[in-house]
Amino acid sequence: MTLDPVVLFFLLGVGARLARSDLRLPDALYETLSIYLLLAIGLKGGVELARQDLWSLLPVAFTAFLLSATIPLIAFPLLRGPVGLPRADAASIAAHYGSVSVVTFAVAQSVLARAGVEAPPEFAVLVAIMEAPGIVVGILLARGLSGGQGPAAGWGVLLHDALFGKAVYLLLGGLLIGALVGEAGMAPLRPLFGDLFRGALALFLLEMGLVAGGRLGDLRRAGPRLVAFGLLAPLLFGAIGLGAGLALGLGAGGVTLLATLAASASYIAAPAAMRVAVPEANPALSIGAALGVTFPFNVTIGVGLYLWLAQRLTS
Amino acid sequence: MTLDPVVLFFLLGVGARLARSDLRLPDALYETLSIYLLLAIGLKGGVELARQDLWSLLPVAFTAFLLSATIPLIAFPLLRGPVGLPRADAASIAAHYGSVSVVTFAVAQSVLARAGVEAPPEFAVLVAIMEAPGIVVGILLARGLSGGQGPAAGWGVLLHDALFGKAVYLLLGGLLIGALVGEAGMAPLRPLFGDLFRGALALFLLEMGLVAGGRLGDLRRAGPRLVAFGLLAPLLFGAIGLGAGLALGLGAGGVTLLATLAASASYIAAPAAMRVAVPEANPALSIGAALGVTFPFNVTIGVGLYLWLAQRLTS
Amino acid sequence: MTLDPVVLFFLLGVGARLARSDLRLPDALYETLSIYLLLAIGLKGGVELARQDLWSLLPVAFTAFLLSATIPLIAFPLLRGPVGLPRADAASIAAHYGSVSVVTFAVAQSVLARAGVEAPPEFAVLVAIMEAPGIVVGILLARGLSGGQGPAAGWGVLLHDALFGKAVYLLLGGLLIGALVGEAGMAPLRPLFGDLFRGALALFLLEMGLVAGGRLGDLRRAGPRLVAFGLLAPLLFGAIGLGAGLALGLGAGGVTLLATLAASASYIAAPAAMRVAVPEANPALSIGAALGVTFPFNVTIGVGLYLWLAQRLTS
Amino acid sequence: MEKHPRKLLVVITEAAIEKAVVQDARRLGAHGYTASAVRGGGLQGEREGAWEADRSVELKIVCGRDTAERIAEHLLAAYAPHYAMTVWLADVQVFRAEKF
Amino acid sequence: MEKHPRKLLVVITEAAIEKAVVQDARRLGAHGYTASAVRGGGLQGEREGAWEADRSVELKIVCGRDTAERIAEHLLAAYAPHYAMTVWLADVQVFRAEKF
Amino acid sequence: MEKHPRKLLVVITEAAIEKAVVQDARRLGAHGYTASAVRGGGLQGEREGAWEADRSVELKIVCGRDTAERIAEHLLAAYAPHYAMTVWLADVQVFRAEKF
C-alpha cells in the first residue's frame, strides 16, 4: 500500500525544515485551515448524527470521556518515574495525551476512506468530548496534590476556555448546523466543506510538518527517554482505545477511530490551556513529544496499524 | 422551512461573541472572502448581462438609482425627529441605508436558489449602481445645509473612492469579465467562482456574525430608539423596493432582490466613506444599527419575508 | 478568439492601480496562491512523469538547462551595449531572463487547454530545472570579471537557496508526491489541486496585475530602451526556445511551453537571489522590465503567438 | 560614527485616515514614515481590527524637532477631535543627519 | 502646544497571556494599550509565530512613571519566571496630559 | 526595582536581508531581537509589502550602548549603500540587567 498523499505532505513539510528551506505558510492560512477542518468535520458528523438514535451513541461517548480522563493517570507515573520529569512537566504532558488531536482524527478518516472501510462520521462528536477531560485531569495532577491551590488562572476561566475555545466551539457548532440542516440542506455547502476536505487536510499537514520539523531541536534537548515515551504512548493508549472499541462492539472503522483518538495527543487546545494553567511546565517538552514524535508516528504508521489490528480483530 | 445553513453560520458567529469564545477569523480571510464574493457575484451577473438586451434593464437600473438616492431623504427626518439624533449622525446613518449590502444580496440569491425561485443574476449590476447615490445624498444632508461647505475630504476624492473603491471596482470588473468571456469562457473558473460560492458565503457570514456580535455593546449605548429604527427601516424601505419591483413588472425573484437591496444597509463602503466625509458622526451608531440590527434582521427574517410577499403579489 | 478570462484578471489588476483604486489583496492570499500554484503544477506534472520513460525526457531537460544558462549570455551584452546599463544592473536583469516565471508557464498551460492543444504536464519539471542556471550565470556575469570575488552572500548560501528556496522545493515536492501516488492516489486531492486551478490562477493574476501596475512608475524612470528590451527579449528568447523545441521534435504543446519558458522572466526567485548576491544592482530596473513589460506582454500576446507559430511549424 | 538628535513621532490612529495623515506629514516636512497594523484600546473603546472600520495603524516618523511638533500639532487639531488617535514623541539618535 | 513627560512601557511576551497582561495593566492604571504581532528570539529560543503556542505579541502602554513601574514590576514578578517576556521603559512626551 | 540604562536599536530594512542582519547582530553581541512586518516610504520610494521583493521588516534590539553602536555602524556600512534601510537609537531602561 502506498502512503496516503496527505502523509507525504507532512513529510514534505518536515523535509523543508531539515533542508533549511525558507518555505513558510502564512499564519492566516494555518488559522483558516484549522477553522475549516473543524467545521468540515463537524458538519459531516452532524448530518450523520441527526440520522442516529442518540441514545445508541451514549456508551461510546461515555467511554470516550473515560478514556480521556484516564489516560493522563496512566501517563503521569510513567513520565514521573521512567522518564524522570518534574511534577509540572509530567502533568502537562499527561494532559496533552489525555486530550486529542483533531488532525490525527482527520487523517484516520482519510486512511479509512482510502481503504474503503466505513468510518462513522458522527464520531466527530467524540473529538469534542475528549478534548477537555484530559486537560482537567492534567491540571489536577499538577496542582491538586502540591498544596491544593487551583490552576494559576482559576477553574472558571479554564472550564470556559475548554468549552468555548475555538476548537470545541467550531466542532460543536458544525455538528449542530449539520444536524439541523441535514443531508439536503448541506448540499450547497458540499463543494467547499466536502469535496475540498482531503486537499485542505494535505495543505494543513504540510504546515504541521513545518511546525513539527521546527521542534526537532526541542527533542534533542528533551532526551531519549521522552522520545521513547512519545513512541510508546500511542501504542499503549491506542491499544486501550482499541480494546474499548472492541468491547463496545464497534465495527473496524469505529474501532480505528477510537484507537486513534486515544493514541493521539493534543497540540492545539492542551498547549494553550497548560500554558495558562501550569505556567511552570516547559512547553518545549510537551510540544516536542506530542508534535515532534507522537503526531508523526500516528500519521505515518500508527493509524495504519490501528486499522490493520481493528480489521483483524473485528472480523 | 428550515433555516438556510448560511444563516446558521451567522448565528454561530454571534453566539461565539456572546459566549466570549476566542474564535476569530484571520483578517486576511475576511478580506479574501469579500474580494471573492464581489468577483463571484459580478462574474455570474456579467455572463447573464451579456445575454440580455441592455435597454430592457434600463428601467430597473434607473429605479434602483432613484431608490438609493431617495431612501436617505426618508431616513434622515426619522432619525432627526423620532430617534432624536444630531444632524451629522442622522445623515451618516441615512447614507448607510441608502447604500446597499452586497452580502445581504448574496444571501437573498441563496434563499431564492433554495426556494427554487429564479433570481436574475444580472441584478448584480444594481448593487454597483446603488452603492454610491445614497452616500452622496447622506453627505449632502450632513453638509449642504450646515453652511454649504463640502465634505471634509473634498467631493473629488469621495466620488473617486465611490467609483474605484474596491467593492464597486471588483463588482464592475467581474461583470465586465463575465460579459466578455460568456458562459463557455467562464467554465474553467466555475469550480472556484461558482461551486464554492455558497460555502464561502457561509464562512463570510460566520465572520459577519463575529463582527455583529462584537457591536452589540454599541447598541446598548445607542438606545432603544435606534434599535427600533434598525428593525423598522428594512420593513419600510423593503416595502418601497417591493412596490417598485411590482410596478416594474418584475418576477418574484427580481422583486425580492430589489426589495432586499432597498432594505439592506451598507457596512463596507458607507462606513469608510462617512468616516472620511463626515468625521463628526459617531461610527458606533451607524454600524451598530446597520450591522447589529438591520443585517441580522434581513438575513434571518427579512429576505424570507420579502420573498413570501413577492410570491403572493406577483402570482 | 476572445481573451482567456485569466488574462482579463491581470488587466483588472493593472486597471485598479491606474485608477488609483484602494483594491489590495492580502499578503497571505498572495503567498497562499503562490504555494498552491507551485504544488498544483508539481502534482499534475508528477502524475504524468511517473507514466513516462524518464530517459526520453533527458534531451528536453538538458536543452532547458542550456537555454536557461545561455539566455543571460545573450541578454547581458544587449543590456550593456544598446540599453546602456552598468555591469551590475545588466547582469542582474540578464539573470531574471535566464530564469523562468512559473505563472507564465501556468498561463501557457491554460491557453493550451482552451485551445484544445495537448500540453505535456510533465514539463513542470522544466520550470524547476530552469530556475537556477540563469541566476548563477547572472551572478558570474556581475562578479566573475569584476575582480573575481564571489557573490556578496557566498556561493554556498546561494546554491542552497536556489535548490531549497520555496519555489523549487514546492515544485519538486509536488512532482515527487504526484509521481509516488499516481493518478488514483491523487483523486481525492483533485477537487482542490485540479478543479480550482484555473480560478486560483485568475486570482493570482489579479494580484500580479496590481503589482505590475504599481511598478509602472519604475518603468518611466528606467527609460524607453529598457522597455524596448522588455518587449523584444521575449520575442528573441521565445524564438530560441521555439527553435529548440522544434529541433527536439516536440509537439505543438511542448514547443509552446518551451518557448514560453525561454521567453519568460523570473520575478520571484531571481529578484530575491540577485538582491542578496548583487546588492549594487537596482531592483527597480530588473523588476520593472520583467514584471512591468515582459510578463504582461507574454500573458496577453506572447503565449498566444508562440502557440500560433508552434502550430504552424509542427504541422 | 557621529550621532544626531532627532524626534520620533508615533501616531496610532484609524486605518481609514492613514493616507491623509501620511500626506499631511510629508507636506509638513517628513522625509519618510513606517506603518504597521496594530490593535488596541483607549478612550474610544477597543479596536480589534477584525474588519475595515475597526482597523488601526501605527505610524512612525523620524524627523527634526520642529517638524515633529508641527506634524503632531496639526494631526491633533485636524483629526483627534473625531478619530481614535494617540500621539507621542520620543528622543532618538540617528547617524545619517541628512536623511531625516 | 505644551508637552508632558510620560513613560512608554514595552512588553514583548507570549500571545497566550496577552489578555491577562492587558487586564493587569488596566487594573494597575493604564488608560490604553496598543498591541501588534511580532516574532523574535531571546533567552528562551526563537519564537517564529508559525502556530498558536509560538506566537508573540508586543504591547505598548503610555502612562505616568509610577504606573509604568508598577505594571512592569508586577508583570516581571507574575509572568517572567515562566513565560518568554521582555520589558523595557522609555521616556516619551505627550500632548494631552489627561489622556495618559 | 532597579533600572539599568540600555540602548534600543531600531532597524527598518528589506525583508530579503532580515536573516543576515539578525545573524550579524547576534555575532556583534545582541542577546535577542524582535521583528515585525512593516510598510513605509523613504528615500528609495514606497515599499508597500505587496509581494516578496517589496516587503520590509522592523527589527528592535535592546543591548548595551557599545554593542548598539557597533551593530548600527556595521549595518550602515554593510547594507545601507545598497538596501532600503533606516536606523536609529533610543535610550531605554531595563530591569534585568543580565538579560541585555
Ligand SMILES: Nc1ncnc2c1ncn2[C@@H]1O[C@H](COP(=O)(O)O)[C@@H](O)[C@H]1O
Ligand atoms: N495609553 C495608551 N498607550 C498606548 N496606546 C494607546 C493608549 N491609549 C490609546 N492607545 C492607542 O490609540 C488608539 C486610539 O486611542 P483612543 O483615541 O484613546 O481610543 C487605541 O486603540 C490604542 O491602540
Ligand SMILES: Nc1ncnc2c1ncn2[C@@H]1O[C@H](COP(=O)(O)O)[C@@H](O)[C@H]1O
Ligand atoms: N535583547 C532583546 N531585544 C529585543 N527584543 C528581545 C530581546 N530579547 C528578547 N526579546 C524579545 O522578547 C521575546 C522573549 O524573550 P526571552 O524571554 O528572552 O526569550 C523574544 O522572543 C524577543 O521577541
Ligand SMILES: Nc1ncnc2c1ncn2[C@@H]1O[C@H](COP(=O)(O)O)[C@@H](O)[C@H]1O
Ligand atoms: N523618516 C523616517 N521615519 C520613519 N521611517 C522611515 C523614515 N525614512 C525611512 N523610513 C523607513 O525606512 C524604510 C527605508 O527607508 P529608505 O532607505 O529611506 O527608503 C522606508 O521604507 C520606511 O519604512
Ligand code: NA
Ligand atoms: Na489521546
Ligand code: NA
Ligand atoms: Na438600502
Ligand code: NA
Ligand atoms: Na527565461
